[in-house]
Amino acid sequence: MPLSANNPDRKSWLHVDKNSDFPIQNIPFGVFLTRDDIITIGTRIGDTAIDLGALHQLGYFDGIALTDDIFLQDTLNDFIADGRKTWRAVRNRIAEIFDAENDALKNNVKHKEIVLFRLDEIEMQLPVQVGDYTDFYSSIEHATNVGTMFRDPDNALLPNWLHIPVGYHGRSSSIIPSGIPVHRPQGQTLPNGATEPVFGPSKLVDFELEMAFITTDANDLGEPIPVNEAEEYIFGVVLFNDWSARDIQKWEYVPLGPFLAKNFASSMSPWIVTLDALEPYRVQGPKPIKPQLPYLQYKGKKSFDINLEVAIQPKGAKETVVSKSNFKYMYWNMAQQLAHHTINGCPVNSGDMMGSGTISGPTEDSYGSMLELTWKGEKPLKMADGSERKFINDYDTVIMRGYCEKDGTRIGFGEVKTELLPVFSKK
Numbered sequence: 430m431p432l433s434a435n436n437p438d439r440k441s442w443l444h445v446d447k448n449s450d451f452p453i454q455n456i457p458f459g460v461f462l463t464r465d466d467i468i469t470i471g472t473r474i475g476d477t478a479i480d481l482g483a484l485h486q487l488g489y490f491d492g493i494a495l496t497d498d499i500f501l502q503d504t505l506n507d508f509i510a511d512g513r514k515t516w517r518a519v520r521n522r523i524a525e526i527f528d529a530e531n532d533a534l535k536n537n538v539k540h541k542e543i544v545l546f547r548l549d550e551i552e553m554q555l556p557v558q559v560g561d562y563t564d565f566y567s568s569i570e571h572a573t574n575v576g577t578m579f580r581d582p583d584n585a586l587l588p589n590w591l592h593i594p595v596g597y598h599g600r601s602s603s604i605i606p607s608g609i610p611v612h613r614p615q616g617q618t619l620p621n622g623a624t625e626p627v628f629g630p631s632k633l634v635d636f637e638l639e640m641a642f643i644t645t646d647a648n649d650l651g652e653p654i655p656v657n658e659a660e661e662y663i664f665g666v667v668l669f670n671d672w673s674a675r676d677i678q679k680w681e682y683v684p685l686g687p688f689l690a691k692n693f694a695s696s697m698s699p700w701i702v703t704l705d706a707l708e709p710y711r712v713q714g715p716k717p718i719k720p721q722l723p724y725l726q727y728k729g730k731k732s733f734d735i736n737l738e739v740a741i742q743p744k745g746a747k748e749t750v751v752s753k754s755n756f757k758y759m760y761w762n763m764a765q766q767l768a769h770h771t772i773n774g775c776p777v778n779s780g781d782m783m784g785s786g787t788i789s790g791p792t793e794d795s796y797g798s799m800l801e802l803t804w805k806g807e808k809p810l811k812m813a814d815g816s817e818r819k820f821i822n823d824y825d826t827v828i829m830r831g832y833c834e835k836d837g838t839r840i841g842f843g844e845v846k847t848e849l850l851p852v853f854s855k856k
Contacts, residue, residue, distance in 0.1 A: 450841020600692035638797035
């Protein structure tokens with residue numbers, strides 16, 4: 430089926446600002462609560478949200494094999510489970526409906542009143558019920574920086590790092606959409622020079638600039654997914670802030686890796702941008718430093734040129750951009766991550782989420798965490814209001830943004846925006 434929705438010459442009859450993340454060539458998917466307190470699956474063009482449940486009930490998806498209630502649900506899981514053929518047919522049809530040359534909905538005032546919403550009339554929800562969540566550790570720059578800090582430059586990468594996409598299982602229950610605040614976590618830490626741990630609030634709360642992909646039902650127990658087929662099972666991608674408590678992590682992570690330091694919260698952008706929409710932005714990834722085993726060797730371009738930035742906004746002050754990076758720096762790509770995840774026969778389901786791991790670039794201003802940007806707090810960052818940050822302070826808001834741009838077309842992700850609140854206390 431052709432990717433007609435990606436036609437760069439297509440214009441919409443809905444208003445779209447020149448620098449919008451959501452032109453008609455994007456057509457992301459999300460879940461929102463409407464002004465009538467109805468939850469629905471929708472999409473977005475410009476600053477207009479579109480109720481796909483209503484659009485389907487009004488007959489605009491006739492000819493596509495969809496169940497009556499496919500968009501009348503509070504998650505995208507069932508739609509994602511229908512597979513790429515359905516995603517592509519629906520996205521192509523949405524592009525046709527909102528094409529400037531198509532008058533069917535454009536001239537139907539009654540239908541437009543039912544289907545279209547201003548952004549201030551809706552409340553975005555978590556778009557999928559995340560069954561399982563895996564976080565990878567796939568940026569060579571990030572892994573080298575962290576290894577240099579905590580071991581030594583000569584042994585920055587552990588022996589397995591250049592051979593496998595290292596990962597660990599996270600906690601899906603604490604994945605939240607943009608706009609939901611996070612509380613500073615508590616736990617055990619080992620102060621410098623101490624021999625016994627203490628309990629209290631984390632003093633080193635950090636963001637991690639990541640992206641995450643969402644899968645469809647992909648395989649049966651025991652069945653690996655070949656690396657060159659892996660993208661068939663990836664629905665789309667979101668911005669992802671995988672919050673981290675560095676002092677708790679340092680004490681707990683040996684021998685089994687991160688635990689409480691990582692599972693207190695992870696924030697995602699609410700609109701899932703499909704892999705189809707990202708098709709024009711494919712690029713070659715980094716060349717392997719060591720030969721990779723055959724099951725991880727792939728053909729074609731599997732990386733994507735996605736510009737990323739992180740800003741910190743202290744309460745009542747202007748934001749300061751602290752990092753500018755790019756998804757293309759990732760040493761291990763999404764196809765390799767999914768192939769490795771399933772090579773042992775691990776089944777992957779609709780709505781499962783895979784975090785990329787912190788995305789750091791080759792320059793100091795492209796690092797994807799405060800741990801790296803301030804080098805363990807030794808080089809504090811100056812904010813626009815004159816204050817300094819070693820890590821994230823209470824009432825700071827962390828904002829992540831991302832977009833692709835090529836030949837005058839921009840496809841973006843919006844933002845994931847989260848405020849850090851003090852330790853939770855019962856009222």
